[in-house]
Amino acid sequence: MSGFSFDTNILIDALAGHEPAAAEIRRAVAFGSRAWISRMVWIEVLSKGTPAELKMAERLLSGFAIDEIDAEIGARAAALRRERSRLRAADAIILASALVRGRVLVSRNVKDFPANMPGIRVPYIL
Template sequence: MKAIIDSDVLIDFLQGVKSAQTELAKYRRREISIVSWMEVMARADGEAEEAGCRDFLATFAVHPVTSETAEEAVRLRRDRRLRLPDAIVWATARVHGALLVTRNTKDFPVGEPGIRVPYSL
């Protein structure tokens, strides 16, 4: 199954969290939203860290915000009262028929079909 990986799991991976590394190893087809790409890159501190983040993120298929994704994000934001970045990430997973892998239980319901919360910190 293909998976859209949320920013928190990507950041955990980069910080050496073993649970994140184990989780990412499970997916042959790893994908991210452009929002997650931006969130990870915005946290990079210095040129060396930025280069490392770019190299890591280059191993993922990156999905732009299409009109279909935007429509779904608006619906999710309205129905679930999510912040727009979270709505876009979830909409990206839904539009592409992918599992959303996240650690964010505040914004994404754990029991919701299509959402996987593999670990907590």
């Protein structure tokens, strides 16, 4: 795996001041790699909030590189949904983005991304 990709819930937790989320982002950067998010995470984070909250979210998101949703990620997301019928499209895109680019997905969504699944890191549970 080459780097870390973050799920929406970790970023929302960091924005809410949850220190383990912020520490996980710092850990990834200290590891020497760029922190990444899927364009789907970007959409989810910026889909709700007051103007002040959105400004803070935009500041946080500016520190991440973004994996755009291309044909390869789309095809992998579709395959993931065929394999796991309960996986929502957004979660399939987020997982596919990490898998296709060879990154570890950092998430606390153990329902859709079990901790024992290869390529998944669950740093904490709320």
